[in-house]
Each structure stands twice: as C-alpha cells, then as structure tokens.
Amino acid sequence: MKYLEGLNEPQQRAVLHTEGPLMVIAGAGSGKTRVLTNRIAHLIHHGVDAFNILALTFTNKAANEMRQRIEKMVGNEARNLWIGTFHSVFAKILRFEAEKVGYTSNFSIYDTDDSKNLLKTIIKEQNLDDKIYKPSIVLHRISNAKNNLVSWQEYISNPQYYEDDKAFKRPELGKLYQIYQERLLQANAMDFDDLLFNTNLLFKQHLDVLHKYQHKFKYILIDEFQDTNYAQYLIIRRLSAVHQNICVVGDDAQSIYAFRGADIGNILNFEKDYPDLTVIRLEQNYRSTNNIVQAANSVIAKNIAQIPKKVWTKNEAGNLIRLLKATSDNEEGRLVANAIYEDKVQYGYKNSDFAILYRTNAQSRAFEEALRKINIKYRIVGGLSFYQRKEIKDLIAYFRYAVNQKDEEAFKRIINLPKRGIGDTTVAKLVVAAYENKTTIWNILENPRQVFSGKTATALEDFRDLIKSFTILIKEQDAYTAAKEIAKQSGILKELYEDKTIEGLSRYENVQELLNAIKEFTDNPENTDKSLSAFLQQVSLLTLVDEPANDQDNDKVTLMTIHAAKGLEFKHVFVVGLEENLFPSPLMTETRADLEEERRLFYVAITRAQKKLTLSYALTRYFYGKLNTCEPSRFLDEIDKKYIEDANPYQRIENYTNTNLVNTLRGQTQNTTRIAKSNLQHVPQYTPSTDFRPSDTKNLRIGMQVEHMKFGYGKVTAIEMENNQPHKATIQFDTVGEKTLLLSFAKLRIV
DNA sequence: CTATCGCACTGTAGT
DNA sequence: AGTGCGATAG
Numbered sequence: 001m002k003y004l005e006g007l008n009e010p011q012q013r014a015v016l017h018t019e020g021p022l023m024v025i026a027g028a029g030s031g032k033t034r035v036l037t038n039r040i041a042h043l044i045h046h047g048v049d050a051f052n053i054l055a056l057t058f059t060n061k062a063a064n065e066m067r068q069r070i071e072k073m074v075g076n077e078a079r080n081l082w083i084g085t086f087h088s089v090f091a092k093i094l095r096f097e098a099e100k101v102g103y104t105s106n107f108s109i110y111d112t113d114d115s116k117n118l119l120k121t122i123i124k125e126q127n128l129d130d131k132i133y134k135p136s137i138v139l140h141r142i143s144n145a146k147n148n149l150v151s152w153q154e155y156i157s158n159p160q161y162y163e164d165d166k167a168f169k170r171p172e173l174g175k176l177y178q179i180y181q182e183r184l185l186q187a188n189a190m191d192f193d194d195l196l197f198n199t200n201l202l203f204k205q206h207l208d209v210l211h212k213y214q215h216k217f218k219y220i221l222i223d224e225f226q227d228t229n230y231a232q233y234l235i236i237r238r239l240s241a242v243h244q245n246i247c248v249v250g251d252d253a254q255s256i257y258a259f260r261g262a263d264i265g266n267i268l269n270f271e272k273d274y275p276d277l278t279v280i281r282l283e284q285n286y287r288s289t290n291n292i293v294q295a296a297n298s299v300i301a302k303n304i305a306q307i308p309k310k311v312w313t314k315n316e317a318g319n320l321i322r323l324l325k326a327t328s329d330n331e332e333g334r335l336v337a338n339a340i341y342e343d344k345v346q347y348g349y350k351n352s353d354f355a356i357l358y359r360t361n362a363q364s365r366a367f368e369e370a371l372r373k374i375n376i377k378y379r380i381v382g383g384l385s386f387y388q389r390k391e392i393k394d395l396i397a398y399f400r401y402a403v404n405q406k407d408e409e410a411f412k413r414i415i416n417l418p419k420r421g422i423g424d425t426t427v428a429k430l431v432v433a434a435y436e437n438k439t440t441i442w443n444i445l446e447n448p449r450q451v452f453s454g455k456t457a458t459a460l461e462d463f464r465d466l467i468k469s470f471t472i473l474i475k476e477q478d479a480y481t482a483a484k485e486i487a488k489q490s491g492i493l494k495e496l497y498e499d500k501t502i503e504g505l506s507r508y509e510n511v512q513e514l515l516n517a518i519k520e521f522t523d524n525p526e527n528t529d530k531s532l533s534a535f536l537q538q539v540s541l542l543t544l545v546d547e548p549a550n551d552q553d554n555d556k557v558t559l560m561t562i563h564a565a566k567g568l569e570f571k572h573v574f575v576v577g578l579e580e581n582l583f584p585s586p587l588m589t590e591t592r593a594d595l596e597e598e599r600r601l602f603y604v605a606i607t608r609a610q611k612k613l614t615l616s617y618a619l620t621r622y623f624y625g626k627l628n629t630c631e632p633s634r635f636l637d638e639i640d641k642k643y644i645e646d647a648n649p650y651q652r653i654e655n656y657t658n659t660n661l662v663n664t665l666r667g668q669t670q671n672t673t674r675i676a677k678s679n680l681q682h683v684p685q686y687t688p689s690t691d692f693r694p695s696d697t698k699n700l701r702i703g704m705q706v707e708h709m710k711f712g713y714g715k716v717t718a719i720e721m722e723n724n725q726p727h728k729a730t731i732q733f734d735t736v737g738e739k740t741l742l743l744s745f746a747k748l749r750i751v
Numbered sequence: 752c753t754a755t756c757g758c759a760c761t762g763t764a765g766t
Numbered sequence: 767a768g769t770g771c772g773a774t775a776g
Contacts, residue, residue, distance in 0.1 A: 058766085087766050112765085192766050259764065360763055362767095382765085416752095423752045456752095541766070563764045585763050601764085624761070625767045754776080760769085 003038040003045065003073070007031070014280045015039045017247075018046075018219070021240075021274035023267075024249040027311035028296065028607035029287025029569070032249055036223060037066055039247065040081070041073040043219055050080035052218040056236070058227060060085060060542060062567060066223075079526070082217070086232050087192060088541045090199040093213065094190070095537065100206050101198045106404050106533060108189040109540035113388070114409040115139055115191045122179050132169055133176070141165075142177050146193035147229045147261035149200055152178040186440075188406040196231040203238045214242045224566070225250030225270075229261035237273065244274070252307050253300055256563060256601045258593070264305060285311050285607075287569055289318025291643045292613050296606040298640035303596045320645040323636070324616035329363070329577075332618040333370030336574050339614060340557060341374055343572055351377055353571035355558040357605050359583040363576065364559050371557060381560035387542055391496060391507040392514050396539065398486050402470035403533045405442040418491040421459045426452070430460075466490070479532040480522040484515055562605045573609035575602070578617040579630040602635050 004012045014024050014035045026032035036055070044050055057063045063083045071078035082089060091109065098105040110118070119135040145155055155161050156174040165173040184190060190198060203210040220240050222228065225248035228236075240246035248270065255264045271277050285293050293313045300306065324339070326332035336356060343349045356367050364380055371378045386392060397413035404410075416422045433451045434441045444451060448460040466489065473482045487493045496508040521527060521535050558570070577583055584598040606613060617632050720728040730740045 085766070109766095195766085256764075260766085362762090365767095419753075421752065425752075561764065583763095587763060622767085752776105754774100756774085757772095759771085761767100 003042040007034070007038070008284060010280050010282055011035050014247075014282070015042050017278055017280070018043055018048075019245060021244055021277045022247040022280065023225075023270050023277055024247065024280045024282060025267075025307060025309060026249055026251050026282040027285060027309060028251065028254065028603070029285040029293075029313075030282035030311070031286055032223075032251075032282065033066070033069075033567075035282070036221060036249060037069045037073070040066075040070050040221065044070075044074045044077055048219060050077045051082075052216060053081050053221070054089070054217040054219070054239070055081060055083040055221040055223070056086055056089060057083065057223045058085060058566075060088065062223065063088075085541065086228075086235075087195050088538070090235065091195050091537070091541060094195065094198055094202065097202055097206070097209055100209065101202050102185060103188055103190070103198075106188070108187065108400050108404045108407040108410065109195070110184070110187075110189045110191045110409060111388075111540065112139070112192075113393075114189075117409055117412070118183055118187075119176070119180060122176060122183065126172065126176070126179070128172060128176075133172070138170075138173065138176055141170075141173055142180060143193050144261060145177065146197045147231050149197065149231055149234065151197075152181050183408070186406065187408045188404050189409070193231070196229075196235065199235055200231055200238075203235065210238060211242075214239055218243045219245045220247070222246070222248045222250075224254075226252050226255035226264060226267050227257040227262045228266050229263055230266075231261075233263070233266050246274070252305075253303075253309075253311075253600055254566065254604050254607075256566070256597060256604060258597050259588075268305075268307070281309055283309055283311050285313040285315070287610055288313065288607060289315050289611060291318050291320055292606060292609050295321055295613070295639050295643035296603050298643070299606065299635070299638055300596075300599055300603045302638070303599060305593065305596055319612055321639070321643055322612075322614040322645050324614060326616065326618040327620060329366040329618045329621045330369070332576060332616050333366030333368075336367060336576060336614070336616060337370035337374055337376060339574070340371075340376060340572075343612075344376075349571060351555045351557045354574070355560070355565065355568070355570040355572075355608060356574045356576055357560065357562045357565050357608065358575075358577045359562065359585060359601075360577075361561055363582075367559055367576070376557055377553065377555065378557040378559055381558060382564045386510070386513070387539065389507075389510055391492070391510055395483075395487055395490075395492055395511060395514060396536070398470065398490050398492070399474075399483065399532055399536050402467055402474055402486070403536060405467070405471075406440055408441065411441060414490070415463065418495045420463060421455060422463065426456055426460070474532045477532075478522050478530040479535045480515070480519045482532045483518045483535075487511060487515060562601050565608050566604055569608055569610055571610050572612040572614070573605070574614045574616060575605045576616045577621075578615050578633040578636055579621070580633050582621070582630065583633055584635065599635070599638070 003015055007015065008031075011031055011034070014022070015038045018039070024032070024035065026035070040053060040055065043053060055063070055066060057066065063085065067078055067081065067083050070081065084092075094101070094103070095105045095107075098107060116135040116139055119138050120130065123130050123133045123135065123138070145152075145161075150158075150161075152174065155177050162171065162174060165171050184194065203213075217239055220236060222236060227250075236246065248267075250267055252264055252267050255262060255267070258264060271279070288296075290313050293311060293315075297311060322339075324332065324335045326335055340349075340351075340354050343354070344351075356364075358364065358367075361382060368378065368380070387396070394413060394417055397410040400407050400410040401414060412427065415427060429451065430441050430444055433444045437444070445460055445464040448457045448464070452460060469489070470482075470486050473485055477485070493508075493511060496504060496511060499505075499507070518532075518535055522530050527534065558568075562575075583602070584595060588594040588598040615636065617630070617636070619630055619632075621628055621630050718730040720730075722728075728740055
C-alpha cells in the first residue's frame with residue numbers, strides 16, 4: 001500500500017475510505033493536506049479516472065499545490081483532475097451552460113468594486129440617501145440573501161425581509177436587490193455570489209445538466225469545509241446525491257469566515273444529511289512544539305460552538321511564548337525586526353522562516369519600515385492586491401469591454417481614459433438615450449450621430465472603432481499579442497509612460513508586469529485556449545496569493561493577515577497588534593458567536609508556528625493619521641499563563657495622557673523617512689540626494705509631508721546643501737506658506 | 752469639457 | 767493617510 005507510508009492510523013483510514021460519505025475533522029497541523037493528496041493518488045492508482053474526481057479548495061494556490069503534489073505521485077494523469085476554488089470551478093461550468101440561466105458564455109465577473117459602483121449608481125437614480133443606503137451595506141445584505149439562495153423575487157414577496165429592512169430604516173432594499181440583479185443581467189455580468197447562486201439555479205431548473213455533472217463527478221472532495229456557506233454546501237450536496245462519494249475535510253476550530261456567510265452548522269449538521277457518514281478525527285499535531293499546541297488549545301477552550309476534540313503532540317515542549325511590549329507601532333516594528341535579526345544570527349534561520357501576522361492589512365507599515373531599515377527582505381501578501389490597482393483594473397476593463405460590450409462598469413472606466421473629450425455629461429446622455437430607446441449603450445455608439453454632433457460624435461465614433469478593432473484583435477491573436485496592442489493603442493501605456501512621478505513610474509511597471517503575466521499565460525503549454533478572453537476568465541477569480549511572482553528571490557519574511565495565513569506554517573511566527581479594539585476587532589465583539597470566531601482566528605494565528613511564537617502589542621498607534629492610545633488585548637489574558645515567558649506580561653498604563661504619548665512618539669520617530677504605503681514594493685528607497693540639485697529649484701513643484709503632517713504642494717525656492725548632499729529645502733506651500741524642512745525627515749512627491 | 756482644490760469619509764477579513 | 771467627490775475656475 002504505497003500511499004499509506006508514514007501515515008498514522010486515522011490518516012490511513014481516511015485515505016482508504018473511498019466509498020460513501022466521509023468527514024475528516026483535521027486539527028491544526030495534523031497532516032490534512034497529505035491525507036487529501038494521498039487519497040486522490042490512491043483513487044487514481046486504483047483505476048478511478050481523474051476526469052471523475054472533483055476537488056474544491058479555497059484558494060487557487062491551494063489547488064495548484066495539491067495538483068503539483070498529486071502530479072508528483074501519479075504523473076500526467078493529474079492534469080485531468082478538476083481541482084479549483086468553488087468560484088472558479090462553477091464559473092467554468094456556468095460558461096458552458098450560460099444560456100440556460102439567461103447569460104451568454106462571455107459574461108463578465110464583477111468584483112466588489114464594480115458591484116459597489118453599480119449599487120451607487122442605482123441608489124442615486126432612486127433618489128435614496130446614500131448615507132442610509134451605503135453601497136457596502138446594501139451589497140452585504142444582497143450577498144447574504146444570495147448565499148442563502150433567496151432570489152430577489154422571494155425577497156420582495158417575503159414580508160419578513162421587508163419588516164426587517166424597515167426596522168433598520170432601509171425599506172427599499174428589496175427594490176434595490178431587484179434593480180441590481182436586472183442590471184447585472186443587462187450587463188451580462190455576474191458578481192461573486194451569482195456564480196454560486198446561478199449554479200444552484202442551473203442544477204435546480206435543468207435536471208439534465210445536473211445529471212451530467214453528477215455522473216461526471218463520481219468522487220468529490222472539499223477542503224476547508226468549515227468555511228463553506230449554504231449556497232456552496234447545496235451545490236455539493238446536489239452533485240454528490242447519486243454516488244454519495246463525498247469527502248469533506250475541515251476543522252471547526254479554524255472556521256473564520258462566518259462573517260461572509262460560512263456556516264459552522266454545515267460541519268456540525270453534516271451527519272444529519274448523510275446518516276451513514278463516517279467521521280474520522282485527526283488529532284495528533286506534527287507541526288508545533290507542545291507549548292504552542294497547548295497555548296492554542298487554551299485559547300479556544302472556552303468556546304461553546306465546537307466539536308469536542310483534543311489536539312495533542314509528541315513534539316518537544318520547546319520555547320515559551322515571548323511577549324513584546326511596545327509604546328508605539330513603530331517601536332513594535334523595531335522590536336519585531338530586531339528579534340528576526342537575532343534569530344538569524346543566533347540560530348541561522350532564513351528570512352523565509354519568519355512570518356508576521358496581523359489582523360488588518362493597514363498594520364503592515366511599521367513592520368515594513370523597520371525591516372527595510374535593517375535590510376531584511378520581506379514580501380507582503382494581500383493588501384491592495386495587484387489586480388486591484390487602478391492601472392491594472394483600467395487595462396483589464398479594456399479587455400472586458402472588448403469581450404463583452406454590455407459590461408457597463410468596464411465601459412464607465414474606460415470611456416474617457418485616457419482623456420478623449422467624453423466627459424460625464426456625454427456619458428449621462430448616452431445612458432439616457434440607451435434607456436429611452438430600450439437598447440444598450442453600445443447600440444447607441446453604433447450610430448452616435450443620431451444623438452450627438454460635432455466633436456463629441458467624432459470622439460464617440462473613434463472610441464467605438466477602437467473597441468471594434470480590439471474585439472477583432474482578441475479573436476485573431478493570442479492573449480499576449482492582443483493585450484500588448486490594446487495597452488498601446490488605447491493610449492494607457494503612453495499616458496503612464498509620460499507620467500514621470502514616482503507613482504507614475506510604478507504604475508507603468510505594474511502594467512508591464514501584467515503584460516508579463518499574460519505572456520506567461522500564453523507561453524504555458526498547459527493552456528490550450530490562448531485567447532485573451534480565456535485569460536480574462538481566470539483573472540477575475542484570482543486571489544491575493546496568486547499574484548504574478550516576478551522575482552526569483554524567495555528568501556523573504558512574509559507579512560500578511562491571519563486570514564491569508566490559513567494552511568501555512570513557519571518556524572517563527574509573530575502575531576502582532578494584540579490590542580483591544582484591533583484584535584479582537586470591535587466589529588466582532590458584539591455577540592458571543594462573533595467573539596468565538598475571533599478567538600478561532602487567534603487560534604489559527606498561533607498554530608501557524610512550528611518552533612517559536614512571539615506576540616506583541618503597542619500602546620499607541622496611528623489610525624488615519626491620528627494618534628490613538630490602545631490597551632493590550634483581552635486575548636493576552638485568555639492564554640494560559642504557564643505557556644508565556646513573562647507570566648505578568650504587562651501593566652495597563654493609566655497615567656499617560658495623549659499629549660505625553662505624542663511627545664514620546666515624536667522623540668522616537670523623528671528620524672524616519674516615510675514613504676507612501678502603496679509604493680513600498682516598487683520604490684525601495686527614495687533618496688532625495690539623487691533627485692535634487694539646487695539648480696532645479698526654480699521650477700520644481702513638490703508635494704511634501706513630514707511625519708504624519710501633510711503640507712500639501714508647493715514650489716521649491718531654495719535647497720541647502722551639506723556634505724554635497726541636499727539637506728534642507730525651503731518650500732513655498734500653496735496652503736501653509738513658506739517652510740524650511742530637513743529633507744531627511746520628509747516624504748517628497750514631485751509634481 | 753477638464754483641471755484643480757478643499758472637504759468629507761474611511762474603520763476586518765477575501766471569492 | 768489616502769481617496770473620491772463636488773464645486774469652481776479656466
């Protein structure tokens with residue numbers, strides 16, 4: 001039995017139990033991935049056709065990793081497996097069957113920004129107050145409905161929803177839901193939730209289609225089952241109804257996505273839906289030291305909603321958990337960076353052995369600065385993801401619109417970008433004309449002279465012809481050739497190239513990076529369809545961990561949110577920002593269930609560590625440029641003290657006033673050179689010395705900020721040198737008048 | 752129609 | 767701190 005080697009008894013049972021429903025409760029670090037991959041390899045080895053296996057994961061990265069591991073074990077056959085995220089697998093199926101749910105196969109996928117923008121437009125049109133009907137709240141409510149498979153028709157006809165919304169002063173929500181869905185359909189677009197909703201619709205209304213896929217997927221595996229929502233659960237229940245060979249793997253203790261509709265009940269109630277279910281528990285942890293395992297257990301011990309189990313390990317006790325106490329976020333950064341440095345020297349750890357985990361993306365700044373200062377390489381996972389950058393979205397909007405001319409959000413993005421003399425007024429007229437003639441904007445563009453005249457009409461015609469040529473380009477050329485041409489001919493590349501500011505430079509590089517990614521896609525022999533629309537189909541579902549890896553140097557410290565860290569492990573993990581109102585998040589302390597989820601998040605963070613764990617907090621922190629005082633997190637009190645190095649770790653500081661802290665902080669941070677967060681990865685170090693010469697001063701306009709104070713824009717009138725280096729600059733600001741500032745303190749932006 | 756400026760708002764996680 | 771929006775001037 002080749003796929004059982006090195007597995008413990010319950011792991012072996014999980015691999016061998018191939019027929020009938022199976023639930024594996026896999027504690028943190030219990031070798032879950034190994035079980036999953038060995039199981040699939042075992043199936044294939046015993047004659048199951050890879051075409052008949054469906055494996056659903058939560059990130060594309062997890063899917064790729066699984067595919068690679070299986071490929072190593074069983075060879076090329078692994079290529080025929082269906083492995084992917086829920087969204088990507090069912091988007092693929094929906095493209096095949098699009099007509100059956102009222103779409104065409106070139107439908108666009110709206111991301112959250114597109115959805116919010118669309119809702120914003122609708123809310124405005126309906127003359128509703130956008131302070132009460134905030135797009136994010138409306139979208140959240142609609143998303144909840146869809147995840148529970150409530151259509152807009154049901155939503156409107158159910159008085160309960162109306163009463164609920166009325167109680168929250170938002171009686172028009174049902175109407176908004178209806179209009180939103182109608183607009184999406186009109187735009188031939190689906191949002192993320194529609195991918196699951198429409199898959200359910202498809203399977204419910206077209207039994208022949210359901211039967212086809214039921215027959216195809218004889219073996220179904222779900223990873224991270226604790227994070228599935230109702231819509232996802234129903235899909236897999238339908239798909240597995242015939243063969244019943246469904247294997248779900250999860251850990252209720254690591255359920256951290258209830259906020260977006262994941263239902264811990266799925267795992268707790270699975271037995272009811274599958275009476276002859278086999279349950280296997282993997283409780284032995286192979287990853288972490290005993291201290292880490294026990295500390296993690298103590299964190300969630302008080303939670304009520306959980307399956308009773310005991311994660312244990314044979315590993316050594318290991319170090320106690322360290323606690324770092326800082327007075328400011330910057331100091332916290334320095335302490336963590338120093339600890340990393342010491343570990344590297346003392347134990348020979350590599351950069352890639354470390355991870356810094358935080359609750360919110362905005363916390364990364366202080367750690368980036370501290371690491372850069374002592375020349376430790378790092379990478380940030382997530383944050384403003386590559387595909388969310390404006391310049392990337394702009395270019396992709398061109399692709400989208402050339403593929404699907406009904407895509408209104410893409411249209412709005414590109415119609416006047418770069419500037420071509422088609423402003424808001426013209427767009428508004430277009431929308432009205434389309435509405436009055438009961439047709440699409442694209443149809444009006446076909447013959448704009450019926451509505452417009454002169455310059456505007458010519459501009460619209462030019463735009464139309466441009467898009468038409470792009471559509472042909474996409475049909476006839478491979479993705480890379482088409483994308484490169486579109487970037488050039490649209491004028492996006494030129495506009496960015498001419499922008500010589502730091503930001504402009506990095507934007508230009510980003511676009512090049514996107515083109516490189518498309519080239520990789522085109523050159524990859526595994527991709528049979530090399531068209532740009534094929535690339536587009538996968539790009540809209542890419543997750544933060546799938547960004548183009550353009551550098552070979554992988555020895556870097558990893559900075560990311562705890563959510564993004566699920567499934568990963570590192571020798572030394574830093575869980576930072578352990579402050580009340582940050583972690584736990586104030587949005588998750590209202591109900592017991594919320595707080596329990598937040599505790600599980602802490603549990604996930606702790607259990608990423610193999611050898612060492614360090615926790616840290618700061619007593620002051622900047623939010624939106626304002627200094628706030630913080631208290632240590634209640635979570636620090638909840639860990640069993642005997643696993644912490646300093647059992648009486650902190651004193652709550654009460655005598656500090658805000659002013660004192662500001663002054664302390666000023667004293668500590670005055671020498672830092674700050675760089676815009678968004679530029680960090682692309683502009684490693686800004687050096688005034690190379691960019692400034694006294695002779696430049698006459699016409700140099702710069703933006704400037706010192707510490708957290710923004711002085712705005714102004715004209716440089718004099719630069720004072722010291723040791724042949726620019727030292728001080730005198731600037732006539734538009735807003736605050738003339739100031740002389742030390743250049744080493746400042747972040748500068750040339751405009 | 753576009754560019755610029757000041758103001759208001761933002762406040763979790765990610766497909 | 768960063769961004770997006772609306773008002774205003776050009």
